[in-house]
Amino acid sequence: MERLSDWYDHPEYYEAIFGTDTEREMDFLLEVSRRYGTGGKQLLEPACGAGRFVAEAARRGYQIVGYDISEKMLAHARRRLTPAQRRRVRLHQARMEEFYQSELEGKVDLAFNLVSTFRYLDSEKAALAHLEGTRRLLNPEGVYVLGFHLTDYEREKAEHERWVERLGKDTVVCNTHEGVPDPRLRRSAMRNRLRITGPGKDLLIETHWYFRTYDLAQTRRLFRRAGLQVLAVYDFDYQVDAPRKRGEIRLDSIFVLQPVKNKNPSPSGRGTG
Ligand SMILES: C[S@@+](CC[C@H](N)C(=O)[O-])C[C@H]1O[C@@H](n2cnc3c(N)ncnc32)[C@H](O)[C@@H]1O
Structure with a gap:
């Protein structure tokens, strides 16, 4: 048996596992954008990986910017795009805690980041920098859909999941x-x-x-600090008609976030959230 040590160096196997539900997840994201946001055409995917969503969004006629830290994942993303898709896609090598583009500021209708990738950000400072940076890129009526697994600090046993594809x-x-x-x-x-x-x-x-850990209170505090309000929370089953009811707590959570409306703009005209 040959042994290797980083699954993101092998995008085809990563996507064999995670790429099976992309169309349904994209349906969900676009419907969330229509219901809670602008429903507009400019999308952003932080940590876009091997580009399954980037390709699907471009196939449906959306403009999308994707970025990722891994050049190997990005190379796979570039390879998979048809010439028509390529015209709608911009890919960059960048980190979630740093990505910024002045020409995108205030223009993103829908940003999204699923499958707990946000938890790679390993400090409060890094997580805050990512959320504030993404908020600045969002259209004020746009949404950031952020999905990750919350932590139960009472848990005393390891958790285990297994898939076969x-x-x-x-x-x-x-x-x-x-x-x-x-x-x-x-x-x-x-x-x-x-x-x-x-x-x-x-x-x-x-x-x-x-992975960094968050319970619900830690999550909500971070969102507040970043100037983002929670419009709705969903489970990982992507049922757009079934947002979580108030007070219902589950660990698998997809947050629909929007910039807090700035009632007291700062003198520079840029809100502090
Ligand atoms: C679980 S994959 C998700 C890929 C894609 N979003 C998807 O749903 O298929 C996580 C991705 O995050 C990237 N990543 C990890 N830490 C990062 C960081 N600090 N900044 C940017 N990308 C990062 C990895 O290279 C990997 O491609």
């Missing part, structure tokens, strides 16, 4: 393991194993990283 003649088995959260360091140790088997192939890609 086919990729051509190969079978991809994905095992993700989240360790017990450390409430002081605000992080959980993560491990992902992708085992790929097929004709002449036996590969194990094992990736280790930390």
Whole structure:
């Protein structure tokens, strides 16, 4: 068995697992944008990875800017685009805590970031920088749809998820393991194993990283600091007609965020949120 150590160096296997529901997720995102935001054509995907959403948005006629830290993921994203899609897509290598483009300021109708990617930001400062930066790019009536798994600090056991998918003649088995959260360091140790088997192939890609942890109160405090209000919360089942009821607490959460309306603009004319 061959062993490798970073699943984002192997976009095709990453997407074999995460790319199976892209059309349904895109339907959900666009409908959320119509209901809570402007429904407009300018999209932004922070940490766009191998570009499954970028390609799908462009296929549907939307303009989209995507960025990611991983050049290998971006290369896969570029390769998959048809010439017609390419005209609607801008891709950049950038970090979530730093990305900014003056020409996008105030223009983004819908930004989105699902599957807990936000939790890669490993400090409050980095998370705040990302949210404030994204807020500045949003149209004041636009929305940022941010999906991530909240942490139950009472949990004493590791969590485990397993998926199996086919990729051509190969079978991809994905095992993700989240360790017990450390409430002081605000992080959980993560491990992902992708085992790929097929004709002449036996590969194990094992990736280790930390995810930052958030309970609901920590999340809401951060959003407030970033000048973002929560318009609705959904589960990971992407049912646009079934937003979570007030007071209902579940861990898998998709927040629909919008810039807080600035009632007292600062002298420079730029709000502080
Ligand atoms: C779980 S994947 C999600 C990819 C894509 N959004 C999707 O849904 O398929 C997480 C992505 O985040 C990227 N990433 C991790 N930390 C990042 C950071 N600080 N800034 C930008 N991208 C980051 C990784 O390179 C990877 O492509």
